[in-house]
């Protein structure tokens with residue numbers, strides 16, 4: 001297939017490009033580089049052995065997005081392009097609505113104009129908010145707790161309404177749990193700007209000496225050791241799921257919504273210990289107050305992904321820690337030059 005990967009220089013998008021290229025797809029990456037580095041393109045070329053076509057396009061630019069889609073013969077779009085920080089979304093909700101929701105509307109309109117009717121979309125477990133029970137199934141109530149989550153829910157709904165109105169339009173909605181890890185080459189990985197929002201890159205930056213210690217938010221949750229439990233999923237498993245999702249859309253002609261997680265909950269302290277084992281480095285931490293809006297325990301029921309896509313996670317937390325540490329130690333300052 002000829003595939004447009006929007007947001008393809010980002011963390012999950014770059015790993016997905018490697019998987020799609022390995023399966024013989026023809027890719028064009030589009031991104032406005034607001035949260036990623038152009039160096040990703042050189043690294044992708046080093047891994048895949050071929051240059052990756054790149055277009056610097058902002059999804060909010062309707063004319064540019066239409067121009068990108070028109071006349072290029074795309075069979076499908078994979079849509080990663082979004083702002084993703086919960087905290088920032090609470091401070092700047094309108095920027096999140098504009099970038100994520102208006103951007104998605106532009107993309108859907110451009111796809112319709114160009115006659116491209118197959119979409120794989122990055123959603124998130126954040127649409128479940130504080131779930132009533134775990135493991136979380138796809139039919140659990142959707143109730144978001146912050147503006148970022150609201151944008152994901154609205155984007156899912158926009159896509160769903162379009163699929164209802166145009167049965168020829170097929171979408172695979174992927175609700176990721178907690179992506180972690182990096183490509184085994186150590187050439188691409190997660191490189192957050194500023195203070196990391198996610199646990200694994202924070203741990204990596206402590207281990208490599210960029211930050212003094214990890215703050216663990218709450219030690220009195222009703223969990224195995226009092227710290228929050230999440231479902232960490234290796235980014236390579238996630239990348240494989242996108243390729244499987246495209247294959248499934250092509251094979252069945254029917255859209256779907258699936259959770260992507262391992263089905264196993266891991267606590268903050270369990271992750272810290274696994275990382276210390278994998279890296280041989282200490283990760284000093286301090287237990288501090290709970291954060292507003294956090295929840296005790298969230299992990300996926302991944303049965304629907306297995307049934308519909310034939311996909312299940314294969315890599316465990318030890319592999320995530322090993323690969324995240326390889327990436328961080330080979331690239332202590334991420335994609336940026338050292339100071």
Ligand SMILES: NC(=O)c1ccc[n+]([C@@H]2O[C@H](COP(=O)([O-])OP(=O)(O)OC[C@H]3O[C@@H](n4cnc5c(N)ncnc54)[C@H](O)[C@@H]3O)[C@@H](O)[C@H]2O)c1
Pocket residue numbers: 006007008009010011012013030031032033034035036057058059060079080081082083084099103122123124125176177178179198
């Ligand atoms: N990483 C996670 O923990 C996680 C969890 C659940 C869902 N997601 C979703 O997965 C997707 C990818 O996440 P990621 O971790 O790779 O994030 P990322 O920030 O590394 O990648 C997103 C990419 O989209 C680009 N982008 C953003 N707005 C754009 C715009 N208006 N025009 C063009 N490009 C734009 C950014 O420059 C970046 O390269 C996002 O939609 C995110 O909401 C991520």
